[in-house]
Structure formats: C-alpha cells, structure tokens
Amino acid sequence: MTTTDPRAALDALIAEYSTRANSIRQDLASSHSPDFAEQAVQRENDEVLEALLAETEAALRRAGLAKLRLADGSYGYCQRCGEPIEPARLAVLPAAEYCLGCADLAH
Template sequence: MDTDQIEKDLNTRLVELEARLEKIKQDATREHSSDSAEKAQERENDEVLDQLGNETQVSIQRIKAALQRIAEGTYGICDHCGEDIQPGRLEIMPESTRCVNCAD
C-alpha cells in the first residue's frame, strides 16, 4: 500500500473540503432579503447550507484522523479487530477505520 500517495490524496481532499467549508460559512452569513417570500426560501437554503457544513466538518475530521493514523503508523489497521483493512476498501474510502467485516 502506497501511504505516501494516500497521504497526498488526503491532503488534497482536505484543502478542497476546507475551502468548501469556508464558502459555506460565507454563504450562511450573507444578509437576507426583506421580502417575506424570498426570506422563507433563504431560510430553507440556510438549513441546507447548515447540513452541508456539518457533513463537510465531519469529512474534515475523518481525513485529519486518517492523516494522524498515517503519521503514527497505524493507518490501514482496523480499530475494531486489529486486522489489516483491505487495500481496495482504503482506495475507495481512504479514511476508513474498520475492515469490511467489522464495518457491518
């Protein structure tokens, strides 16, 4: 398993997610319209932005945790059973903490 490439990919993804989160924060703090119909739509949009922001923060935390595991030398080891996480799983979900058997 090429952890150097995985680390590079995770760092790239982290930068992208942090930029997305910043954009979401900017959009969420914009001023609302005084028109009541538009205001209702804007509030719905704010709820969507809030959910996207929360999901993005969770993804950022998972990526940072994966980068920490790489630094500690524990990346790719299931945190439940201690066995190796299958390389195919890590290719698809590089932030995985559990092998396929323990993920269920």
C-alpha cells in the same frame, strides 16, 4: 495495480473539504432578502447548508484523524478489529477507519 499515496490522498481530501466548508460558511454569512417570502425560502436553504457544513466538517475531522493514524503507524488498520483495511477500500476512501466487515457492523 497502482498504489495510492495515502498522504497525498488525505491532503487532497482535506483541501477539498476545507474549500467546501469555507464556501458553505460564506453562503451562510450572506445577507437575506428583505422580502418575507423570499427570506423564508432562504432560511430553509440555510438549514440545508448547515447540514452540509456539519457533514463536511465531520469528513474533515475523519481525514485529519487518518493523517494522525498515518503518522503513528496505525493507518490502514481497522479501528475496531485491528485487521488491515482492504487496499481497494483505502484507495476509494482514504480516511476509512474500519475494514469492510466492521463498517457494515457500524451501520
């Protein structure tokens, strides 16, 4: 079994989410077509991009909070029940805040 370095995994996530957010922001900042019909489609695309940006920024915040938990020694423990989060879960979701049981309760 290979153990994942949580700091490296979180740094990689933060880099990925930051790149994605910057790319979305650039797309949102691009100008729209002067053609009204084309502009309407572009505005709808902007709504999708804004939702993707919000989702990406939330994931970036979760990864940043996970790094803070890593620094203060609470990383890997469920934020709800205090029990250890399963290593397999952390390997797949390095920014996981909850154990599997508590994650099911949150949704």
